Amino acid sequence: MEGYFLDETIRGDKDLILRMKRQINQWAATYKIDEFKYLANKIEFGKITYKPEYPAYLRSQLEQRKKKEDNRPYTNQSVPDRIYFSLSQLNIWDPDLPLPKKFIEQTKSFIVPGSQFVKTCHHCSGHGKITCPSCSGEGQVTCSSCKGAGKQQCSSCNGKGNVSNSRSCSNCGGRGRWTTYEDRWNSDLQRHISTPIHNVCDACNATGYRYVTERCTRCRGTGQTSCSNCGGTGKVTCSRCHGHGEIVCPTCEGRKRLYHYLAIDQELSNDTHSIIYINENFEDDFQEFAENWSEIEGKPIFGFSSNGIMRNPVEATHDLYKSVGDIIRKSKSEENSIRRVLFQELKIQRIDTWELEYTFNGKKYRMLFHGDDLEVIPGKSPIFDYSSDLIDSAWGKYDNGNYTAAGRICDRVAKIDTYELRDNVEKLKNDVDEKLQAAYHTGALTGSLVFGVIALFAVYSYCNNYNHVFSYMSFINRTSNWFHDYHTGTQMLLAVVPVFLGYASGAAVGTGFRWRIPGHIPRFMVGLISAVLFTGLFLGIWWIANAIGVTFLATLFVWIVWKIIMVILIIVVLAWNVVSWVWNLIF
Secondary structure, three states: OOOOOOOEEEOOOHHHHHHHHHHHHHHHHOOOOHHHOOHHHOOEEEEEEEOOEEEEEEEEEEEEEEEEEEEEEOOOOOOOOOOOOOHHHOOOOOOOOOOOOOOOOEEEEEEOOOOOEEEEOOOOOOOOEEEOOOOOOOOEEEOOOOOOOOEEEOOOOOOOOEEEEEEEOOOOOOOOEEEEEEEEEEOOOOEEEEEEEEEEOOOOOOOOEEEEEEEOOOOOOOOEEEOOOOOOOOEEEOOOOOOOOEEEOOOOOOOOEEEEEEEEEEEEEEEEEEEEEOOOOHHHHOHHHHHHHHHOOOEEEEEEEEEOOOOOOOOOOOOOHHHHHHHHHHHHOOOOOOEEEEEEEEEEEEEOEEEEEEEEOOEEEEEEEEOOOOEEEOOOOHHHHHHHHHHHHHHHHHHOOOHHHHHHHHHHHHHHOOHHHHHHHHHHHHHHHHHHHHHHHHHHHHHHHHHHHHHHHHHHHHHHHOOOOOHHHHHHHOOOOOHHHHHHHHHHHHOHHHHHHHHHHHHHHHHHHHHHOOOHHHHHHHHHHHHHHHHHHHHHHHHHHHHHOOOHHHHHHHHHHHHHHHHHHHHHHHHHHHHHHHHHHHO
């Protein structure tokens, strides 16, 4: 196979070593750890081995067939001699269907020659028309505007039967006021004089007009007028059949006969299986490469295509023989009685990789580079050891109950983000967070419960004795109003919501602080104080909602539910009494 070999030791390639050093320094600089700054200058280079990896991709074009009975309107199609009379006679692979020459995804249906015959339409019995299903053959349907009543609400009076019109005030003649004169004795003039007195009309409040309720002239007080859509008949012409009572048969489209046939649905699809030949120890030492090789673009070195399932084109003595054979066997398992492989294409690529053995502080390591840009796969590097030591230290502090220090170290290691340690770091983070959150949650629960109990008594006293609301909701405070008692109890239930929200918000504060608050008691106090503050905030929102009248909806809901429960209880008691009476009557 052209361009294939397993490994080759590189000696004396100064340019390659220089490029590797540059890549190592760039990679190490991303961690911003002084100890590993210019790491390439601190390590001792050892053996460099060129170890290319070989991913193989096998793409298969699949054809799947399914047989069925079908029909369509008869439009003088040709009808050959019939040789298929039932589906059981048809082998799905017998008909010659068009096959693709390249990879394609599509689904088509094909008529099987020799299966066609013409027959009277079973839906319309050969009439070409059927009774209209919308109007059941009547040609008319119920008017949607008036629901068949023939009447609709009068638009002038909105169905009230009367309208309110303004009329000139008969009391003051439309002036809004009137003047009277009063005779008074004037001592200076030594005679009676008339003094004008201006009176405001109480009947119209000085406006000069009054609203008078009169019978609506349009509907004559009935509140309804004849439906404009149906003219008062309650029926309109059916839009589907246009009043004929029949529609063209949808099965034969009015042709009266059907062209019956057997058909095969052909579904063309393709699938790709892939595998890679991994050098010894790569999978263990370079986990990042072993798990993400499919995302790395390689160089094509081999291609082979065949009709149907291919035979392994790689020689049996070749190292890639088993890998290629595995994906060929996987593709073969996709064939069954209704699906087959039409053709396959095998492509083998090469990912250029170099393995570097080096020493740092007396310890040996291995590093992997791949591609023309020599991208670094560090494996278990000095930075891995550094992160691993931090993780061990964090677990030790976790076991000793020092969750603050463990969380701080965990965040530090998470920023380093060593690939091989991600699962361990994630587990540590979750365990630390669980312990940290316990204190916050306990404090929040304590604060919300203590403050909540006080708040519930305060809500009861407030709603029962004062309950400040806007004037339009003042009826709630009347003890004679049947809503009054329900409202107080309902608001106590509703006050549980702000208390719960206060607990949830107080606990959520801990998610932001995590290990930044040292010690169990400070974390407990943070949760408690946060819960109290948030509970007070949400109770303030409740107070505003109560004053506006929004909480009245909750009272109404509770009242309705209570009445429904009472009705159910009464029905249950009555049913029990009836059953008991019948039982005693019989036995």
